[in-house]
Amino acid sequence: MSKKLLAGPYLIWMAGFTIIPLALIVFYGLTDGDGGFTLANILAIATPEHRKALFLALGLSLLSTVICLLLAYPLALILRRRNIGRGSFVVFIFILPMWMNFLLRTLAWQTLLERSGVINGILTALHLPNQSLINTPGAIILGMVYNFLPFMVLPIYNVLCKIDDNTINAAQDLGANFFQTLTRIWFPLSLPGVISGITMVFVPALTTFVISNLLGGSKILLIGNVIEQEFTRGSNWNLGSGLSLVLMFFILISMALIAKYDKNGEGTAF
Amino acid sequence: MKKKWIAFSAAALAGAAALTGCSSSGGADEGAGQVYVYNWGEYIDEAVIDMFEEETGIEVIYDMFETNEEMYPVIEAGGVTYDVVCPSDYMIQKMIENDLLAEINFDNVPNISNIDPEYMERSKSFDPENKYSVPYCWGTVGILYNTSMVAPEDVPTKWADLWDEKFSGEILMQDSVRDAFMVALKSLGYSMNTTNDAELQEARDLLIAQKPLVQAYVIDQVRDKMIGGEAAVGVIYSGEMLYIQEEVENLGLDYDLEYVIPEEGTNVWIDSWVIPANAKNKENAEKWIDFLCRPDIAKMNFEYITYPTPNKGAFDLLDEEVQNNKAVFPDIDSLENSEVFQYLGDEVDALYNNYWKEVKSN
Numbered sequence A: 001m002s003k004k005l006l007a008g009p010y011l012i013w014m015a016g017f018t019i020i021p022l023a024l025i026v027f028y029g030l031t032d033g034d035g036g037f038t039l040a041n042i043l044a045i046a047t048p049e050h051r052k053a054l055f056l057a058l059g060l061s062l063l064s065t066v067i068c069l070l071l072a073y074p075l076a077l078i079l080r081r082r083n084i085g086r087g088s089f090v091v092f093i094f095i096l097p098m099w100m101n102f103l104l105r106t107l108a109w110q111t112l113l114e115r116s117g118v119i120n121g122i123l124t125a126l127h128l129p130n131q132s133l134i135n136t137p138g139a140i141i142l143g144m145v146y147n148f149l150p151f152m153v154l155p156i157y158n159v160l161c162k163i164d165d166n167t168i169n170a171a172q173d174l175g176a177n178f179f180q181t182l183t184r185i186w187f188p189l190s191l192p193g194v195i196s197g198i199t200m201v202f203v204p205a206l207t208t209f210v211i212s213n214l215l216g217g218s219k220i221l222l223i224g225n226v227i228e229q230e231f232t233r234g235s236n237w238n239l240g241s242g243l244s245l246v247l248m249f250f251i252l253i254s255m256a257l258i259a260k261y262d263k264n265g266e267g268t269a270f
Numbered sequence B: 001m002k003k004k005w006i007a008f009s010a011a012a013l014a015g016a017a018a019l020t021g022c023s024s025s026g027g028a029d030e031g032a033g034q035v036y037v038y039n040w041g042e043y044i045d046e047a048v049i050d051m052f053e054e055e056t057g058i059e060v061i062y063d064m065f066e067t068n069e070e071m072y073p074v075i076e077a078g079g080v081t082y083d084v085v086c087p088s089d090y091m092i093q094k095m096i097e098n099d100l101l102a103e104i105n106f107d108n109v110p111n112i113s114n115i116d117p118e119y120m121e122r123s124k125s126f127d128p129e130n131k132y133s134v135p136y137c138w139g140t141v142g143i144l145y146n147t148s149m150v151a152p153e154d155v156p157t158k159w160a161d162l163w164d165e166k167f168s169g170e171i172l173m174q175d176s177v178r179d180a181f182m183v184a185l186k187s188l189g190y191s192m193n194t195t196n197d198a199e200l201q202e203a204r205d206l207l208i209a210q211k212p213l214v215q216a217y218v219i220d221q222v223r224d225k226m227i228g229g230e231a232a233v234g235v236i237y238s239g240e241m242l243y244i245q246e247e248v249e250n251l252g253l254d255y256d257l258e259y260v261i262p263e264e265g266t267n268v269w270i271d272s273w274v275i276p277a278n279a280k281n282k283e284n285a286e287k288w289i290d291f292l293c294r295p296d297i298a299k300m301n302f303e304y305i306t307y308p309t310p311n312k313g314a315f316d317l318l319d320e321e322v323q324n325n326k327a328v329f330p331d332i333d334s335l336e337n338s339e340v341f342q343y344l345g346d347e348v349d350a351l352y353n354n355y356w357k358e359v360k361s362n
Helices: A002-030 A040-046 A049-080 A084-099 A102-113 A119-125 A137-163 A167-172 A176-205 A210-216 A223-232 A237-261 B001-023 B046-056 B066-076 B089-097 B110-114 B117-125 B157-161 B176-186 B198-215 B221-227 B238-251 B281-293 B293-307 B310-318 B344-359
Strands: B033-042 B059-065 B133-146 B169-175 B214-218 B233-237 B257-260 B270-274
Touching: A002 A040, A002 A237, A040 A237, A049 A137, A049 A237, A049 B157, A049 B238, A049 B344, A084 A137, A084 B257, A084 B270, A102 A210, A102 B310, A137 A176, A176 A237, A223 A237, A223 B157, A223 B344, B033 B066, B033 B176, B033 B270, B046 B059, B046 B281, B046 B293, B046 B344, B059 B066, B089 B221, B089 B270, B110 B281, B110 B310, B117 B133, B117 B270, B117 B281, B133 B157, B133 B221, B133 B238, B157 B176, B157 B198, B157 B233, B157 B344, B169 B176, B169 B198, B169 B221, B176 B198, B198 B214, B198 B344, B214 B221, B221 B233, B233 B238, B238 B257, B270 B281, B281 B293, B281 B344, B310 B344
Parallel strands: B033 B059, B169 B214, B169 B233
Antiparallel strands: B133 B233, B133 B257, B133 B270
16 A cells, blocks of 8 residues: 555656656647547658658668767777776766756857857868858767767666676687677677667657757758647647657657567666 | 825725625635736846836736747637737737637727837738737848948848859748748748748749758847858848847957848738737736836837837937937838738648748758
8 A cells, every 4th residue: 555655656747747748649649620530640741841851860860870889889898898987987977968958068069060160260270171060961960979979878888887707708718809709799798788779869869850950050851840840830739749659650669679679678878 | 106105005905805895706816916928038128027016016927938839829728828918910810810819908008109100000910900919019021141241232132132142051041931931922022921822832942942052041040140250141030130230349340230121022020919818817917018018118128129119109218329220210111012921821821831841851
């Protein structure tokens, strides 16, 4: 009985902030303006503009996930191989920027990349030609990688830390070189963390609209932007919800992936 | 001082009456005491709120919104009942058409006499009988250009100049449907309130053709990007001009930013106070509106917001230099071809939105 009482606040929390909002999205997504049932809001993903925005978002977020993985794995490996104290200090440095507001950090990139921004200022001082960096797909990918990289590093680092040194020593004693140890011991054992990291980068990157607005100059329309505009400008909550449900489909796929590879919940970020 | 004393005793009497008379309906709490205000962000001098509270004894509960479209569903749903709201022209028309507004009792708003009749007249395009709204701020949309990046012979004079190849990568466009289409429609010589599909398609194609020349689609950032010298030309709301001119001076920039009202005509917008139909404190809302129409208060707000005021009394109190600042207060005859946005119905709105999406995704 008392245990049930203790669970009460969490149940209210879950109902109020997860289940009810989710149900509302499903309700809006499956109805039209007059409240009648329709699949039109979901099928709307097939129109050329929405399809293009979805594929562009998928492309950019996949690319930034791959870049994050390529940057994060060696880093996590290096951190793991250092002695614990120094390793965790570097991790601390790494998550330090996350304590600052996400919007502010993205705005800071705007100031860096602008035509009269910091980077071009340095280039001018060195008598090098100015670069147009902002308002390009590259700037969006940079923004995604910068903002979401810690979410890739931490789960991989956590899983690597749990691998027993003796396993590695055994591999080396049996004559495995560094490359063999990496591909046959380190990587397979760290797969839960890698999958978890991929999801934690891919999902927010797929749904972002702030990064593409601020660093893409709103010239590049991602599916997140479409949804945001339907809610704030278009006053079409039904269409916005319908498209959100389509995105949820991709998120469910990633959750299924986690469930398959990360059975013990090892690949958690914190 | 005396006036204040009278106001205070009147409030006290009213409070007492509420306590004794209407105890059954629990009137004391919701009676004389409060007014729920829903306004744009940074759209009032906060000292004005304190002054209103002090002078009337009415407690102000103040909330803010960022777009008309965000405000509308809040009022429509009625979960929070606001007493007085400040939407733009076309949104007021939509609210009138959907029976969301109450008629204002102008006997309670004697200061309405300070509002220049010109703006009451222009308000008729969205509030045909001047029954529902009291103008608060107005302005135009025009082209801002950087004098050091635009040669004197290239100075833009019309919207069509925003399709000129020489401004490639130097153009900042407005990132909102109606404003962007206004630019294209006006440059084609059509009404910015058109519901003609063929005209809209033409405008859409024009906007798509312009996209490679556009540096970015922005809203509030036009101001800072232009001050920072990021782009040569930008589409901007005239209300930002005083701030921009001051900033150029303060920063000691070696260029100037000049404002042009394009000759094809532009959008004259008006933000007005309205009272929702479900307002609980209608009389307090009228007191609020009346207070804001007082010349000294309107002047305070003008100096804070820097958007042109339709208040003749406040205008007369301003320095001559500001009065003659054509970027802030343009000549009425330069606005001959200009229009006020109208609400075109949900279906046409959806059409605009779809075409805009096609522009953005292209």
